[in-house]
Each structure stands twice: as structure tokens, then as C-alpha cells.
Amino acid sequence: MKYRHAFHAGNFADVHKHVTLLALLRALARKEKGFLVLDTHAGRGRYDLAAADARKGDESRSGIERLLAAPIADVPEIHDYLELVRRSRKGPHARHAYPGSPWLALQVLRQQDRAVFVETQPSEHAALDASLRAATPSARFVSECADGYARLAHWLPNVERRALVLVDPPYEESRSDFDAVVAAIATVLRRLPTAVLALWYPIKDERDTGAWLERIPARVPHDAAHPPTFLCSELWLRPPDNRVGLNGSGMLIVNPPWQIDTRMREWLPVLHATLDPAPARGGWRVR
Ligand SMILES: C[S@@+](CC[C@H](N)C(=O)[O-])C[C@H]1O[C@@H](n2cnc3c(N)ncnc32)[C@H](O)[C@@H]1O
Structure with a gap:
């Protein structure tokens, strides 16, 4: 069966990924010059946590629903995220909505920014396009039903010369997405060495993930003027060597914005x- 993100929407990994994504977008928006957001694995844009798919595993109960119900310390990045989740729930039939990465990105984009969302499954893409156009009819975005990895070379380098590339694949086949993600980093850095990349990865066994991460810097191009820098943010809810299921969520940030690591240590x-x-x-x- 094809991967359907609806089964996992709003789980702890989505929370981790989306808090990080929003903080990166806010950091890019601190400079006046426009930027491009390129989301290679966009999903459907918005999810209904009351729908049968989402209720099957009930993963949002230990993710977004737990966060919404808890008293939260004064961390601006978490409050920003929760505010947007609440905003996504306004309007008819939206009480149990959960925003995906495209919907969140569009909330942050300014007049001078653009977004491209790529989703390979036609049904998911149709839902994505409909939900985004209903929510933000005038926004400057393109949605494509295509292979997100293949579209990197089409969209980069972009005229703005500033970009945030989110790569969030399903990791269904045991190794192929891990290899494809490294190839994607190489493609992006070759075409736009200053691009910021945010790559989500699952942590099942930390020893495997750690070895994969260690090898990445040697497998991607190093531009002499802009050598890439790497930052990892990891959150796990079970011991990271427990061989049962998804233990943790990781975000690899290439060329992280200034001081985002300090902020991660807060949130x-x-x-x-x-x-x-x-x-x-x-x-x-x-790290
Ligand atoms: C983890 S979900 C994306 C979730 C989304 N980024 C979010 O945070 O809301 C992965 C999505 O990638 C799609 N997908 C799988 N392979 C793809 C490919 N090669 N190119 C584009 N999309 C792909 C799947 O259909 C699925 O909807």
C-alpha cells in the first residue's frame, strides 16, 4: 500500500518537524530579500484528525493533542506553532484539523517569497491543491504532482538565490530514501551552495542513523566560498536502540541560520x- 501521511498526522515526529520548520522560516524571513520554499514531499497540506485514517493509530493523541492540552513554558517557537495549529482549526468543519508543512509555510510567506510543493500521489496532490487554494487563494505558490527529488534540478538555483528546501520522504523502502536524501543534499548544494536544507529522518536504531549521518559530509559537495555546515536536532520518545517501530524523530539542517542551535536547546x-x-x-x- 502507498504511504499515507494521514495515518501519522500530528504525531510527535510531525510536532518536532513542524516546530523546526516554522523556526527556520521565521529565521529566513528576518531578512528583507525574498526566498523560495521548496517542499519536495508535500503530502496533502491539511489533515482531519477525526477522519478514520488518523483515528486508526491515534498518533496525534501523544503528539499535537498532548501539546495543546499542556501548560507550555514561554518558548516563542512552540507558541508560534500552536497558534498556527489553532488558526488551522478555524472555520467550518475544521475543529480537528492538523496543518501539514505546505499550509504552515504559506502562513509565513511574505509578498516577496514563493513556494513550490511537490507530491507524487495524484489523490494526495489533488487534496493538497484544493486545501491550499481554499485557504490562501492569492498566495504565490505552485503545486506539482511529480517526483520531488527530480524537481530539485528544475527549481534550483532560483532567481532569489535564497531557498529553504524541505525533504520529508516516507522512508518506506528500507534504504532507498536514506540514499535519495543524501543525493538530494548533493544536488541542492551543487546548484545553490547557500540553500538551507531541512531533512527529516526516522530514528529506529540510533546506531544505524548515527552511522548514516556521519557519512553525509563526505558525500556532498563543498563549495570553497560556502562550505556547508550541518546541525542535527533529535527528539525520541523511546530508547533510541529499541528495535520496535519509530523511536525518535530527527531533523538534519544543512546551512542552519545563525543561532538556531541555541534556540533548539530551548524548545x-x-x-x-x-x-x-x-x-x-x-x-x-x-549536535
Ligand atoms: C511524510 S509525508 C509528507 C508530510 C508533509 N511534508 C508534512 O510535513 O505535512 C511524505 C509524502 O511524500 C509523498 N511522496 C513519496 N515519494 C515521493 C516523491 N518521490 N516525490 C514527491 N512526493 C513523494 C508521499 O505520497 C507522502 O504524501
Whole structure:
């Protein structure tokens, strides 16, 4: 069966990914000059957590629903995210909505910014296009039903010469997305060495993920004028060597904006304490 993100929407990994994504977008928007958001694996844009698919695993209960119900310390990035989740729930039939990465990105884009969303499954793409056009008819975005990896070379380098590329594949086949993600980093850096990349990865066994991450810098181009920098943010709810299912969520940021690592050290412990209440089994890490 084809991967359907609706089964996982709003889970702890989505929370981790979307708080990070929003913080990156806000950081890029601090400069006046416009930028392009390129989301290679866009999904359907907005999810209904009350629908049968989402209720099957009920993953949002230990993700966004837990966060919404908890008292949250004063961390601006988490409040920004929760505010947008609440905004996505306004309007008819939206009480149980959960915003995907395209919907969140469009909330941050300014007049001078643009977005491209790529989704390969026709039914998911149709839902994406409809939900975005209904929510933001005038926004400057393109949605494509295509292979997101293949479209990188079409869209980059962009005229603005500033870009945030989100790569969020399903990792259904055991190795292929891990290899494809490294190839995607190489393509992006070759075409736009200053691009900011945000790549989500699952943590099942930390030893495997750690070895994969270690090898990445040697496998991607290093532009002499703009050598790439790498930052990892990880949140896990079960021990990272437990071989059962998804233990943790990782975000690899290439060319991270200034001081985002300092901010991650503020929001990750709060997310961890809320999503993995005592006695905690997981943890968090920035490196
Ligand atoms: C994890 S979901 C994306 C979730 C979305 N980024 C979000 O945060 O709301 C992965 C999506 O990638 C799509 N997909 C799988 N392979 C793809 C490819 N090669 N190109 C574009 N989309 C792909 C799947 O159909 C699925 O909708």
C-alpha cells in the first residue's frame, strides 16, 4: 500500500518537524530579500484528525493533542506553532484539523517569497491543491504532482538565490530514501551552495542513523566560498536502540541560520518533557 501521511498526522515526529520548520522560516524571513520554499514531499497540506485514517493509530493523541492540552513554558517557537495549529482549526468543519508543512509555510510567506510543493500521489496532490487554494487563494505558490527529488534540478538555483528546501520522504523502502536524501543534499548544494536544507529522518536504531549521518559530509559537495555546515536536532520518545517501530524523530539542517542551535536547546527540552512525561524513556539532542 502507498504511504499515507494521514495515518501519522500530528504525531510527535510531525510536532518536532513542524516546530523546526516554522523556526527556520521565521529565521529566513528576518531578512528583507525574498526566498523560495521548496517542499519536495508535500503530502496533502491539511489533515482531519477525526477522519478514520488518523483515528486508526491515534498518533496525534501523544503528539499535537498532548501539546495543546499542556501548560507550555514561554518558548516563542512552540507558541508560534500552536497558534498556527489553532488558526488551522478555524472555520467550518475544521475543529480537528492538523496543518501539514505546505499550509504552515504559506502562513509565513511574505509578498516577496514563493513556494513550490511537490507530491507524487495524484489523490494526495489533488487534496493538497484544493486545501491550499481554499485557504490562501492569492498566495504565490505552485503545486506539482511529480517526483520531488527530480524537481530539485528544475527549481534550483532560483532567481532569489535564497531557498529553504524541505525533504520529508516516507522512508518506506528500507534504504532507498536514506540514499535519495543524501543525493538530494548533493544536488541542492551543487546548484545553490547557500540553500538551507531541512531533512527529516526516522530514528529506529540510533546506531544505524548515527552511522548514516556521519557519512553525509563526505558525500556532498563543498563549495570553497560556502562550505556547508550541518546541525542535527533529535527528539525520541523511546530508547533510541529499541528495535520496535519509530523511536525518535530527527531533523538534519544543512546551512542552519545563525543561532538556531541555541534556540533548539530551548524548545527541545520543553517538547520532550511534554511529549514524554515522567518516567521519561526518550530524550533529545542537538549536535
Ligand atoms: C511524510 S509525508 C509528507 C508530510 C508533509 N511534508 C508534512 O510535513 O505535512 C511524505 C509524502 O511524500 C509523498 N511522496 C513519496 N515519494 C515521493 C516523491 N518521490 N516525490 C514527491 N512526493 C513523494 C508521499 O505520497 C507522502 O504524501
